[in-house]
């Protein structure tokens with residue numbers, strides 16, 4: 632594979648767009664620049680031209696404010712619009728592999744083949760089964776075209792595209808020094824789960840409940856304005872010792888619904904891969920900053936849960952460090968994209 636030029640990692644989220652540029656990524660990475668910009672409401676994945684123009688404008692502001700040193704961009708497609716599946720091909724020869732993958736893809740991808748762009752990552756071989764192991768990734772063509780267009784409208788050059796889960800896996804693997812982990816990306820509209828085994832992402836799934844659902848639950852329970860509810864969420868979180876457990880009681884059922892989906896995803900992963908699931912969970916995304924969340928998830932999942940620090944092992948100057956200090960786990964996808972070498 633060709634190596635990528637110097638570039639910015641660009642993470643499009645429903646809540647914010649985040650960007651990171653690093654230098655010397657293969658030997659001794661250091662931070663050149665980073666920035667984030669609120670995403671205008673309702674513009675992500677929109678086919679409406681005016682929405683696309685708004686998103687491109689936000690991107691332009693992000694670029695100008697960030698002090699980046701290149702116009703090359705590697706972007707991630709939102710996880711909820713991507714299909715990934717781990718596949719094994721027992722007895723299939725290398726020369727037959729590509730045809731076998733295409734045949735399998737037709738069976739498992741729920742979108743017509745004419746409407747998707749498919750790619751796959753060869754994960755190696757399972758010698759005991761005489762089988763190639765492959766991660767299949769399929770994205771709607773329309774969506775890829777959309778992001779190519781938006782990046783162009785902002786006068787930037789898109790040099791590569793990948794999925795959020797793969798990017799997050801790269802930065803977590805590098806920074807956390809663990810090769811087996813469940814990665815949970817807590818965003819505004821969704822909670823995305825990736826399962827990494829042996830440093831490779833084998834599974835990803837998007838759960839359609841995000842941190843905005845927590846804010847809405849507080850707003851509706853106490854008849855608060857949205858912004859006030861957001862403040863309560865960030866201040867008190869899912870901690871039974873705060874406000875006599877009143878916020879905790881409201882957030883618990885929403886978080887429990889996500890936990891139920893996480894468990895379901897893990898069961899699905901186990902039946903597909905016949906592997907046991909990692910018992911280490913690493914949290915990323917701004918929603919991971921919810922007070923009390925790490926403790927609550929540790930108890931409920933009976934696992935080791937921690938915030939990931941994607942910046943670990945990246946040289947950062949004092950001034951940048953101070954700005955980053957609050958939400959280090961939030962940039963995992965953008966850092967992973969910035970670290971993509973080929």
Ligand SMILES: Nc1ncnc2c1ncn2[C@@H]1O[C@H](COP(=O)(O)OP(=O)(O)OP(=O)(O)O)[C@@H](O)[C@H]1O
Nearest residue numbers: 644645646647818819820821842843917918920921
């Ligand atoms: N300190 C905090 N405590 C709790 N929640 C927070 C905190 N800061 C931000 N959030 C929540 O995190 C969410 C935004 O997270 P993030 O920026 O990772 O989302 P996104 O990637 O833009 O969204 P998505 O992944 O759904 O596209 C919002 O719901 C916001 O309320």
Ligand SMILES: [Mg+2]
Nearest residue numbers: 644816818916
């Ligand atoms: Mg996100």
